[in-house]
């Protein structure tokens with residue numbers, strides 16, 4: 001690396017926060033020079049194959065000419081205007097597409113800045129809905145353990161109570177209700193026992209519950225767990241039975257990642273509210289959407305406030321909407337089902353056998369998601385360094401080494417990722433003794 005690059009990294013280390021790492025003893029950060037297709041090019045000269053899709057967001061690869069062009073074209077018209085009193089084609093087209101492709105009945109679109117904000121919006125919609133229906137006592141949120149819904153305060157209040165920062169922020173978090181996490185895996189035989197406790201909670205607390213929020217099928221950052229579609233079906237039935245709104249957080253799963261366009265489709269259900277983010281712009285910029293039913297929008301609009309009480313500065317940002325529209329066009333044209341089927345079959349053939357390794361507790365695969373759960377915690381600094389040396393970008397957490405590569409990944413890219421995981425499993429220094 002040259003002097004300028006070394007200086008940049010030194011400043012970064014001393015002054016710039018990075019997610020979930022100490023500011024006094026930070027994990028190393030790698031300086032990126034450029035990225036193209038599935039490759040991230042580091043300033044140190046390494047070219048690594050991306051296994052993370054930049055946290056589930058990149059679908060069609062980096063530096064995509066069509067996505068670049070969509071941004072250039074929109075920039076030359078206008079980069080941003082306020083959404084209060086003004087509107088524009090990119091936001092309208094995007095909303096139209098989202099209404100068309102999301103599960104039935106979700107007809108009203110609220111655009112916002114990030115996944116966490118879209119969850120805040122969904123929770124606030126639920127509370128305002130019941131307020132408008134003269135049932136303000138329905139003000140709690142029910143969720144399941146091991147969930148993750150974002151880092152803002154209301155979102156944190158529905159994250160897992162043990163690994164979700166509750167202890168730290170206990171005095172100010174909303175007091176919500178937690179059911180046990182689903183235990184029956186996606187491909188295990190179904191048993192009703194998983195919904196017994198959940199049914200009891202619905203029966204006991206429904207008068208105070210505004211909404212039930214869940215990540216459909218894949219519990220992501222809370223443990224990369226894949227649960228049975230019948231559980232999701234039962235959740236929908238309980239929400240109907242007890243008059244509780246159902247919020248599907250599809251921020252990680254939406255737009256094809258699990259092999260269905262939306263993970264709700266595995267259970268053939270429609271939620272009352274859906275949250276989308278991450279993949280919406282193909283990984284180009286931050287944008288999220290919360291869609292709800294006409295019934296919810298009408299109740300809120302006819303309630304005391306006469307409108308929904310939320311309105312971010314960058315709502316419906318035209319650049320983000322333009323690149324989202326371009327990304328959704330590519331998604332359709334690229335036959336994402338085939339792309340995901342190819343990734344899944346390579347994972348099944350080459351990642352699944354890692355199950356037999358002494359260090360491995362479980363391997364889980366669904367669509368474009370591959371998870372290797374190991375027995376010991378990983379040594380983050382060491383494992384990250386080794387992955388870069390092996391030519392891949394994989395960022396594990398805790399005991400989870402997982403990959404969800406861009407949809408365009410070729411078999412050779414996937415095999416490089418899998419080979420790297422298989423190599424580090426044999427290296428003691430990448431793991432911490434429990």
Ligand code: PMP
Pocket residue numbers: 114115116117119148149150151215220221249250251252277278
């Ligand atoms: N919900 C889920 C299921 C997520 O995976 C995430 C992001 N990891 C969020 C919400 C929060 O999204 P963001 O980081 O864009 O705020």
